[in-house]
Amino acid sequence: MPDAAIGLNAVIVAVTEEVPRILTIRREPPGGGPAEDALPFGPLEPETDRTLDRGLRRWVREQTGLELGYVEQLYTFGDRNRDPRESHGGPRLVSVAYLALVREVSVSGGARWRDWYEFFPWEDWRDGHPGVLDRSIAPALDPWAASAAEPRGRQERQERAEIVFGLGGVGWDGERVLERYEILYEAGLVPEARRDRIERGEKEMLPSGTPEPPLGRPMSLDHRRILATALGRLRGKLKYRPVVFELLPPTFTLLQLQRVVEALSGVRLHKQNFRRLVENAGLVEGTGRLDAETGGRPAELFGFRREVLRERPAPGVGLPGVRR
Amino acid sequence: MPDAAIGLNAVIVAVTEEVPRILTIRREPPGGGPAEDALPFGPLEPETDRTLDRGLRRWVREQTGLELGYVEQLYTFGDRNRDPRESHGGPRLVSVAYLALVREVSVSGGARWRDWYEFFPWEDWRDGHPGVLDRSIAPALDPWAASAAEPRGRQERQERAEIVFGLGGVGWDGERVLERYEILYEAGLVPEARRDRIERGEKEMLPSGTPEPPLGRPMSLDHRRILATALGRLRGKLKYRPVVFELLPPTFTLLQLQRVVEALSGVRLHKQNFRRLVENAGLVEGTGRLDAETGGRPAELFGFRREVLRERPAPGVGLPGVRR
């Protein structure tokens, strides 16, 4: 087998003060130019790393001093030319991306936490319909759809944009983060699209240039794509696995819990119903202690009930009509 | 980066006559001995394969003549010593596994279709509680739990076995295929466990030897683990994405549809409720034509309504109390 290099990328997520954050590093682009944000990454050391996720934990520890707890494999990215150095004789770079959930702590090295909605401003619906959507995205997608070669292509683009961005009467699906990013990329609306074409030495083919201000903060290589994958996956997982608790301190109020879920899912929830669900799904148990920091009536502190994992097979879903 | 080789594995699934099948090949074990079943696999050609899944489609076509349609990335397996040749100076083998859904066709080459419950007989609950569970598995897990070094370990193993196999009053969770396989492996109850130890030159440490007859048909390397991952994932996906239709002819009766879902999920469904769900989720539309082959009243033929993908964001789930 010809050579390929295996890299490991980490999307490390924390939520503090209702802001979902990811750990980023600064990185010089391979072709030169100003430093960009990037996801932390490191190589797999085939000799020493017994498993992929051990390798990941190892270099995250080495680079940032952070000891990862919950880690899950996300996706493996292996398209050609993910790294422009490939076109100059570099090896094919295949990256296995991981999602890690931590409680925010200060990190050493050049790493820093960033609000992940800086990268995807259109994904935050907590304060209602995000402005960028109507201001920048929707108007830019029309010409993109119109610029398809054939009438069928126009129709398809139009429809795809509507579905994925929930434009017409269609509802917003919080999980389709990657599909949205990919449309923006295809339409040349994110800076990465132009950058990649130039780096690959292709002639300029993008219709209009990226809008000003650019749609979200760009990232190195295909890291924003990886990040989009992570966000979509995490939003999906929230619905059927109790992973939020990885992001919370051992004890928390129900509103804190709700705020974290809202931060990740990007939507507001109905408070009473949320607590009803969480309580009679048996996900939490009261500690009897109170938190006086609420500004109103003090809230009870709850903890995650690990036993749920035992009681209910999959806290969440089910097939239509399973016979029992 | 030291060298690592990238392989691609395919779990190719079809369902015919209510039997879920996967495509297997015969393969000589690296250490010699009789041929074993294996998943089809091939290398990524970094020079020619623009993306990982194109590489997959290419060699599947070359090896079996099969043209894949629906393909989804499953998981990347990269533990050390997945292939025993690594311990003899071979490169670290990292495999990206894919799940493909096809309509069964005859295949060329050495490939053949096999009922996937041959590999996991305990996963088929369509005719009620599978016999192997009480006959072989449950009795063998008790000594395994008891053999843990510390009391806490015993407790943990006991509990884990109960949860994962739904032994006590706990319910059966069809998606935990991998966890079940892993327990059986750890407990040394599948032939692969012993084989791998011997191949790695470890001294025999397994408590009792694998039971006779062995639990399910063994596979090469860690392929049964990959298969378990695929089954679990597919079962999960069935619940929230209309993927079944990839396995069905363009037109089908509702009972055919139900049988395919049952074959995959391994449980029986309530007929009337199943059709109610499927119909008013808008997943299918009647064609007006009838199928007279039923043996009873003729059934209407239905087709998949592709428009659902457009209408409902995610045919399936939702967060507790999303405000609208």
Next chain:
DNA sequence: CTCACATATGCTCAGAATGAGCATTGGAGA
């Protein structure tokens, strides 16, 4: 000390979705 305020927590109610099972329909073949 009392009151306004802010949030926590409790509770109700209508409507939708789900689990079960009975009833009716329409062919095929005796």
Next chain:
DNA sequence: TCTCCAATGCTCATTCTGAGCATATGTGAG
């Protein structure tokens, strides 16, 4: 024409959800 077999239709109790009103219990201002 009758019987068997599955398809299809429908009902009913139960549970789950979405919304919103009501009450409880702190803090801080006056």
